[in-house]
Amino acid sequence: MCKKALLFINGVPPKSIPDIYKYDVIVCTDGALHYLKELDFPIQNLDFVSGDFDSFTDEEMMSDGKFIHTPDQDFTDFHKALQLLLDRGIAEVDVLGGSGGEQDHFLGNISVAYHFKKLMKIIFYDEFSRYFFIPKNFSVEGVKGKMISLYPFPYAKNIVSKGVKWCLCGEDLDITKRLGTRNMATDDIISVSYEEGNLLIFIGC
Known part of the structure; x- marks a missing residue:
């Protein structure tokens, strides 16, 4: 256990x-x-x-x-x-x-x-939220209507996100170039995958 x-x-x-x-x-x-x-x-x-x-x-x-x-x-x-x-x-x-x-x-x-x-x-x-590093294949439920932010640390590549207002389809995030903050969960379950780097998720209360 x-x-x-x-x-x-x-x-x-x-x-x-x-x-x-x-x-x-x-x-x-x-x-x-x-x-x-x-x-x-x-x-x-x-x-x-x-x-x-x-x-x-x-x-x-x-x-x-x-x-x-x-x-x-x-x-x-x-x-x-x-x-x-x-x-x-x-x-x-x-x-x-x-x-x-x-x-x-x-x-x-x-x-x-x-x-x-x-x-x-x-x-x-x-x-305001709970936040943590996520594995390369991640999903969470019970989040519809909540703020979702993806924050690269310092980068994450080939990100695919589903169940949010603005989805990513194989795109990259980089702390010096592009962040994935202030999104919104449109579904009760959201999923995020990426191939390389590190990614934090912030889930609003």
Whole structure:
């Protein structure tokens, strides 16, 4: 059975918390702990908190065995948290707090997800959409009327998309030349295939 984790990181806090009981593991980076407290999230339900803790002063909390110190400054706290989850056999991760705020963090989070995309399935959620890297043959249902954006990272070739207002028929997308953003799903099921490169999909709420 595929083990699934919920990971909170330090972007814009979610407006609501998903059903935590559908996850095998629930974790956060140290920067996200402050908003979980404000959201009255039961901290005892966290399996671990990781980070460099360079601005964390609650020594009583730090004595809890759930706190994992990851001081390596060559990697972001998000990257280090994903590695800890991978080491624990986690195959799927839902990420909250991955967007908003300082946009270099958002772009950095996408780059980290790219690094892990062959190792685990990572889906980001925010108040506008969910977004993730897709395999070369992909379909999703329950999306009619929702915004669909295809974003090359940095390119994707020979893309075929179906079930959207503006379909692609063997065309290429490139981050410096052409994007596939702000489309609309006309069918309940959409499909996307491509032959080369990497492609993110954004699906509106």
